[in-house]
Amino acid sequence: MTALIIILCITLLIIVAVQIGKISELAQKIRGEEEVEQEANNRSAYAMLLFLVAFMVFCIVTALYYRNYMLGYGPHESASEHGGRIDSIFNITLVITGIVFVITHIALFWFAYKYRAKKGNKVLYIPHDNKLEVIWTIIPAVVMTILVVGGLDAWNDIMADVREDEDYMEIEATGYQFAWDIRYPGADGVLGARNYKLITATNPIGQDWEDVKNLDDIKPDEIVLPVGKKVRVRITSRDVLHNFYLPHFRVKMDAVPGMPTYFVFTPTKTTAEYRAELKNYPEYQVPALAEEPNGPKLWEAFNYELACAELCGSSHFSMRKIVRIVTQDEYDAWIKTQNSFYLTAIRNTADDPFSGKALPIEMEEIKNEVPSGTSMGTDTVPAESIPVDTLNQDQK
Numbered sequence: 001m002t003a004l005i006i007i008l009c010i011t012l013l014i015i016v017a018v019q020i021g022k023i024s025e026l027a028q029k030i031r032g033e034e035e036v037e038q039e040a041n042n043r044s045a046y047a048m049l050l051f052l053v054a055f056m057v058f059c060i061v062t063a064l065y066y067r068n069y070m071l072g073y074g075p076h077e078s079a080s081e082h083g084g085r086i087d088s089i090f091n092i093t094l095v096i097t098g099i100v101f102v103i104t105h106i107a108l109f110w111f112a113y114k115y116r117a118k119k120g121n122k123v124l125y126i127p128h129d130n131k132l133e134v135i136w137t138i139i140p141a142v143v144m145t146i147l148v149v150g151g152l153d154a155w156n157d158i159m160a161d162v163r164e165d166e167d168y169m170e171i172e173a174t175g176y177q178f179a180w181d182i183r184y185p186g187a188d189g190v191l192g193a194r195n196y197k198l199i200t201a202t203n204p205i206g207q208d209w210e211d212v213k214n215l216d217d218i219k220p221d222e223i224v225l226p227v228g229k230k231v232r233v234r235i236t237s238r239d240v241l242h243n244f245y246l247p248h249f250r251v252k253m254d255a256v257p258g259m260p261t262y263f264v265f266t267p268t269k270t271t272a273e274y275r276a277e278l279k280n281y282p283e284y285q286v287p288a289l290a291e292e293p294n295g296p297k298l299w300e301a302f303n304y305e306l307a308c309a310e311l312c313g314s315s316h317f318s319m320r321k322i323v324r325i326v327t328q329d330e331y332d333a334w335i336k337t338q339n340s341f342y343l344t345a346i347r348n349t350a351d352d353p354f355s356g357k358a359l360p361i362e363m364e365e366i367k368n369e370v371p372s373g374t375s376m377g378t379d380t381v382p383a384e385s386i387p388v389d390t391l392n393q394d395q396k
């Protein structure tokens with residue numbers, strides 16, 4: 001029945017359209033073709049003007065309305081040291097392209113209105129104009145040069161790697177379909193070696209367990225960083241292209257299989273400080289979830305996040321990860337609660353090259369009374385007396 005009504009409606013609409021066409025044909029015959037055409041031209045011309053005004057108002061109103069949700073504006077000023085520089089480049093580009101955008105749109109629609117076909121109007125034909133060509137070549141060239149040179153200068157500063165004498169910490173992010181594997185270096189401050197050939201179900205990023213630097217590496221399920229500390233992130237991928245994107249810190253870098261990339265940045269605001277700033281804006285005083293009107297407010301529920309910014313497959317969206325920026329003390333307390341991946345998942349399994357042998361790292365763990373989650377080796381030799389090099393040679 002519904003289908004019949006729909007078919008009937010469509011048929012009627014087609015009949016109406018055909019009838020309107022017939023009427024305008026008749027009108028053309030009665031009033032003369034030119035007059036009817038002139039009327040159509042006028043209608044289009046006024047529609048163009050109307051569109052111009054409506055479109056400009058729409059652009060300005062939406063930009064103002066969503067201002068406090070956009071990165072770089074209102075409460076979303078950058079939370080990293082270099083971020084402000086990127087924001088100002090975006091702003092300069094926005095102002096320049098914004099001016100061009102407004103002028104060209106006004107010109108486009110105003111000319112369509114003003115120079116519509118009218119009886120007696122003659123078309124002006126300009127085959128070539130040197131002056132015009134020079135103007136519209138030089139102005140964009142100069143503007144583009146300023147933007148590109150400014151951008152390059154900022155790129156060189158922001159992408160500069162850490163110097164050896166600098167105080168920084170290093171973490172590693174490995175993208176895979178569809179999550180991030182985050183690795184911290186552990187107490188030795190150095191990330192252990194890895195090899196893609198060693199990747200198995202139990203060793204998702206191919207850590208080389210014979211490299212003792214791997215033994216204390218931590219693989220937490222969130223990114224926690226101390227405020228004000230320079231961080232170098234090693235970025236890599238296990239399968240396809242991903243992109244390590246921390247929008248609030250203006251950090252964005254491709255994760256490419258087989259080609260390690262990096263990004264160095266310094267967070268300047270803790271999560272708590274960022275929330276406190278959001279609190280000042282009415283947009284963030286609403287409940288975070290519509291279903292929970294008495295639940296936490298939007299500013300309270302805020303978290304920095306890591307996203308994948310490279311469309312990498314069907315569950316691309318699920319690569320979101322929470323990032324927490326905390327004070328140094330909070331960071332020190334958090335890192336103490338994290339256990340070595342090797343000790344919790346690999347120790348004394350078939351994958352463990354040191355199976356049955358005591359390791360210095362375990363003695364450290366016991367000393368610090370941090371639960372390691374695994375039993376000690378069965379060797380009777382005091383673990384601290386085994387030099388690390390001997391352990392390595394045993395396996396060869």
Ligand SMILES: [Cu+2]
Nearest residue numbers: 242308312319
């Ligand atoms: Cu991805």
